[in-house]
Amino acid sequence: MKLKEFAKQLGLSPTTVSRALSGYPEVSEVTRARVVQEAVRLGYRPNVNAVRLKTGRVGAIGVVMGRAGEFHFAEFMAGMAERLITEDTDILVIPMADPEYDAEMQLYRRLAESQRVDAIIVHSPRPNDQRIALLHELGMPFLVHGRSDIDVPHPWLDIDNEGAVRRATSHLIALGxxxxxxxxxxxxxxxxxxxxxxxxxxxxxxxxxxxxxxxxNGNFTDEIGFRFARSFLEQPKRPTAFVAGSMMTALGIYRAARSLGLQIGSDVSVIAHDDVFPYLTADNMVPSLSATRSSMRAAGTRCADLVLQLLAGRSPTEIHELWPVELILRESTGPVRELQT
Amino acid sequence: MKLKEFAKQLGLSPTTVSRALSGYPEVSEVTRARVVQEAVRLGYRPNVNAVRLKTGRVGAIGVVMGRAGEFHFAEFMAGMAERLITEDTDILVIPMADPEYDAEMQLYRRLAESQRVDAIIVHSPRPNDQRIALLHELGMPFLVHGRSDIDVPHPWLDIDNEGAVRRATSHLIALGxxxxxxxxxxxxxxxxxxxxxxxxxxxxxxxxxxxxxxxxNGNFTDEIGFRFARSFLEQPKRPTAFVAGSMMTALGIYRAARSLGLQIGSDVSVIAHDDVFPYLTADNMVPSLSATRSSMRAAGTRCADLVLQLLAGRSPTEIHELWPVELILRESTGPVRELQT
DNA sequence: AGGTAAATTGAAATCGGTTTGAGAAAATAT
DNA sequence: ATATTTTCTCAAACCGATTTCAATTTACCT
Structure with missing residues (x-):
């Protein structure tokens, strides 16, 4: 069913129908109601691609997925989805080829120029992130999940990583x-x-x-957690506490400690960052894991929201959101108890 | 830079340019080479949405993401991405609102009719899955990741779940x-x-x-694994072995066994299904986990490939791929050792 | 050289909408 | 009753490509 055809059935011109459906004020409420109702009844829906071509608006937000396929990613997207479900906006996942610098810039440039998305979410920004400069320069709306020190104004949403780790570390220090x-x-x-x-x-x-x-430093994997924890714990002057970047890392640390016969919470304390996953919870670990917590899913939801605001005209320069991070103490942290090696 | 403008710069008609770039045979190699070269130099790229409108091809594959935000999902998508990176095809992630039946069907119908994707990948099909009937009826190309018993021909890729679990279970039986x-x-x-x-x-x-x-039965979470394992192990006639659906479930089982002072691999054997994640490997667990293994990422890659074939004209009815599953024995399985409760 | 076949090229129609600018009808003001 | 404003509707231009059909050029034969 095309617009022309549909309009004819209603005895109206395509113009009026289009206006009625897009909510323009020039059309009387009576007409609009009729058009909307008939559209549902006859199953008329404007061709997306025609609309896209004409208006230049695509109704999609692009997210570049790193090669690593991090588990955070799914949560973030699920969060975005939660917000976008009511909107008429899609999520476009753009795979990233290889992590070479040039290829990455090329990817972003092409994406920005391709008219396939209305906005882009930039993940894991670096202190001097050229992607941000590029997008800014190209005039492509974007939101940074994280922050950058780059000398280009950019809207961002980030969690207070510095504060979170400072508090976690300070807490361990306070425990001796x-x-x-x-x-x-x-x-x-x-x-x-x-x-x-x-x-x-x-x-x-x-x-x-x-x-x-x-x-x-390393990826957020159990493997990395284990390897480093193990090597640290085998040093003559072993650490008595760990601050870890992720739950997976923490799993690895637990494993390393166990393998050396060390007790988590007494011999070794651990605080990790918890992005809040439905399938693995800090509270359920044994012993339960003290963690700095911030929901990745909530971040996704909010990021989607902010992008929509951006597209609705809100000024990018005023979007800076720093989320506090909870520190939740559980059994994996305890007072120091020095051991002889 | 638009086609018209670009063509003028080259002293050619839009027609010829379009043909040259799309690889039509009517244009001489000399001309084509020149056009391609100049396109790169001047940065001309056809407007995606105009192409989409005109050709009806979108260059996108739709994947519906369940509300749960499963961790498998990211791996599958990463796999798809691997294959699609060279292609000019996007991945569109469609969030699913609530799992009500009607809403779900509605979602698929709208997606299929919306012209936003060329094909859809259906996940976690049910034995009698109406989504499949719907897509078939609507003539929308689709591929099922998994299988269905529904009386409608559908292309699918699945792993041999039945065989995998049978072998796992038989192995446990063989151990007594x-x-x-x-x-x-x-x-x-x-x-x-x-x-x-x-x-x-x-x-x-x-x-x-x-x-x-x-x-x-339950979600693939640590929590579910723990709760059920614990309650099973507290029964008077406790099980001596577990077959589990996922690595997360296995983590929960390990935890439950430990909490009851039982030794994995001797008191209790465990075999779980491993979708192969970069951040959590069966081999690294303690004790290392015996598993039925099949790479989710590889499945994603192959699914993308099959969808491309489908779009290229391969008959849907001939696409049925059943992947064997490896059984990898490690330390979490051992001969039975009955314990008194 | 003249005629035919083959290889190129281009003008114009088309995809399916949105939106401008203008006209007709209805409502209000004088 | 006429002029003016407001409300509603429409014809036509446009978004930026692809593709059909016809025309032109070049190549090949006799």
């Missing part, structure tokens, strides 16, 4: 820990940097020297 | 286990049914009676 290891995310992303800063600032403000031997 | 619990996925999906069949057939062919008290 001085050798606190940090298993952070991959180097390069701003969030990893912020967490690093939070960690260092907590140590320094308590006069504890930072030991580079106790800092590691 | 007779009280084998099954923590399956949510009831309703075909894969859960197939696993159930595999489980029962293994027991029956060894003359072991099926005990409904040892069968549970």
């Amino acid at each position: 820990h001085t050798r606190i290891a940090m298993i952070n995310g991959r180097q390069g992303a701003t969030y990893a940097l912020h967490r690093d800063i939070g960690y260092r600032s907590a140590l320094q403000s308590h006069g504890i020297e930072v030991d580079p031997q106790l800092i590691a | 286990h007779t009280r084998i619990a099954m923590i399956n996925g949510r009831q309703g999906a075909t894969y859960a049914l197939h696993r159930d069949i595999g489980y029962r057939s293994a027991l029956q062919s060894h003359g072991i009676e099926v005990d409904p008290q040892l069968i549970a």
Whole structure:
């Protein structure tokens, strides 16, 4: 059923029908009601691609998916979906080829110029992130999930990684820990940097020297958690506490500690960051995991919301949202208890 | 840069340019080469939405994301992405509102009629899945990831869930286990049914009676694994082995066993299904987890491939791919050792 | 050279809508 | 009753490509 045909059936012109359906004020309420009702009855729906071509609006938000296929991603998207379900807006997932710099920039450029999306969400930004500069320059609406130090105004939503880790670390210090290891995310992303800063600032403000031997970076996997935790714990001056970047990392740390006969919560304390997953909860781990918590899903929902606002005309420069992070103490943290090696 | 403008710069008609770029044979190689080269130099790219409108082809595959935001999903999509990266095809993620039947059918109908995607991938089909009937009826190309018993021809890719679980269960029986619990996925999906069949057939062919008290269904979460495992293990005649639907479920079972002081691999054997995640590997668990393994990512890649073939004209009725599942034995399985309660 | 076949090229129609600018009808003001 | 404003409707232009059909050029034969 095409517009022309449909209009003819109603005895109206295509113009009037189009206006009636798009809510323009020039059409009387009586007519509009009739048009809407008949559209439902006869099953008329405007051809999306014709509308897209004509209006330039696509009704889609682009999200670039890193090669790694992180488990966070699904949660974030589920969150976005929650918000977009009522809207007439799709989520377009753009796969990223290889992590080479040029290819990445190329991808974003092409995406921005391709008219396939109305806006883009940029993930895991780096301190000096050229993607942001590029999108800004191209005039493509975008929202950064995370932050960047780059000298280009950009709307962002981020969680207070620095504060979260500072509090986590400070709490461990308050429990008497001085050798606190940090298993952070991959180097390069701003969030990893912020967490690093939070960690260092907590140590320094308590006069504890930072030991580079106790800092590691890597993907958020069980494997990474295990490997680093194990190697740290085998050092002569082993750490008595860990700050970890993710639940998976924490699983690895638990495993490493167990494998060495160490008790989590007494011999070794652990605080990890929990993005809140439906399938793996910090409270259920044994012992239950103390965590800095912030829902990835909620972030997705809010990001979708902000993007919609952006597209509705809200100024990008005024969108800066920093979410506080809860610190939830459970059984995996306890007072220090020094052990002889 | 528009086609008209670009063509003028080249001193050619839009027709010729369009043909050159789309690889039509009517244009000489010399001209084509020049056009392609200049297109790159001047940065001309056809407007996607004009092409979509004109050709009716969208260049997008739709995937409906369930509300649950399962962790499998990201892996599957990453796999799809791997295949589609070279193609000019997007992945459109369609959020599913609430799992009410009507809403779901409505969603698929609208999606199919909306011209936003060229094909749809249907997940977690049910034995009698009306979505399949609908899509078939509407003539929308689709591929089922999983299978359905519905009396409508449909192209599918599935893993041999029945065989996998049968082998897993048989292996446990061979080790002497007779009280084998099954923590399956949510009831309703075909894969859960197939696993159930595999489980029962293994027991029956060894003359072991099926005990409904040892069968549970639920989401693939640590929580579900723990709760059911715990309650099973607290029964007077506790099971000595578990067959589990996912790695997360296995984590829960491990936890439950530990909490009761039982040793995995000796007191209790566990085999779970492993979809192969980069962030959590069966081999790394302690003790390492025996698993039926099949890569979700590979399935995504292949599904994308099959959809492309479908769109290229391959007959849907001839696409039926059943993947065998590896059974990988590790430390979590061992000979039965009956304990007194 | 002249005629035919083959290889190129282009003008114009088309995809299915939105929106501008203008006209007709109805309502209000003078 | 006429002029003016307001409300509603429409014809036609346009978005930016693809593709049909016809025309032109080049290549090949005799």
